[in-house]
Amino acid sequence: ELLVRKPRIRTDGTNMQPVKGELRIEGVSFKYPIRPTNQVLKDLDLHIRSGEAIALVGPSGGGKSTIVALLERFYDPDEGEITLDGFPVRDFDHEYYHRKVALVAQEPVLYDCSVRENIGFGCDATDEEIKEAAKMANAHDFVMGLEKGYETSCGEKGAQMSGGQKQRIA
Known part of the structure; x- marks a missing residue:
């Protein structure tokens, strides 16, 4: 049995611009849909230059994983904008974007192969x-x-x- 539902994020973007890697989070606020009274991020601004390595540090529940989830486009922000090289991430072709942006979890999964x-x-x-x-x-x-x-x-x-x-x- 298949579950048929419409994604909460827009996946019909067409932008396939070459990516350099400059990320901007501007005025982003977010609440998870299942907890609409819990403000996780409020008016967040962050600028990550191309090639720059950063660390997200803070207390449990401080929004670190939420920022990653927004960058991965598991969700879209309630307010504000996330851009990659000046283009809104929601405007990128969904598959193209995920070939350019990848997540390596704290405990990565490797397969029993080479x-x-x-x-x-x-x-x-x-x-x-x-x-x-x-x-x-x-x-x-x-x-x-x-x-x-x-x-x-x-x-x-x-x-x-x-x-x-x-x-x-x-």
């Missing part, structure tokens, strides 16, 4: 693109030090890798 297959999972990447992605994630050097390199098995749930290695591969 490092190469885990890095390329869900996309049609060449070996060169996989190596380039590994370099960008600071994984290439340790992968090349593994006995079978990119063909090394990660093991069930990534059991053959350290926590940091799992995050870089994911």
Whole structure:
């Protein structure tokens, strides 16, 4: 039995501009639909430059995961705007946006297959693109030090890798 429902976010965007990576959150307020009386974010402003690494730090319930959920477009803000390179994220083609923006959770999931297959999972990447992605994630050097390199098995749930290695591969 299938559940048929309309997504709460708009998924019909058409923007497919090349992405540099500058994110702006301007005046964003948000309440989860299931808790409409609980204001999670109120008038948030944040600017992340292309290539900049940031950390979201704060108490439990402070909105860190909510910010990530909004950037991933699991939800749209109630007020304010989130832009990528000056374009509203809601205007991007949904699939295109998700090929450009990715989430690596604190406990990433790896599959019982090779490092190469885990890095390329869900996309049609060449070996060169996989190596380039590994370099960008600071994984290439340790992968090349593994006995079978990119063909090394990660093991069930990534059991053959350290926590940091799992995050870089994911």
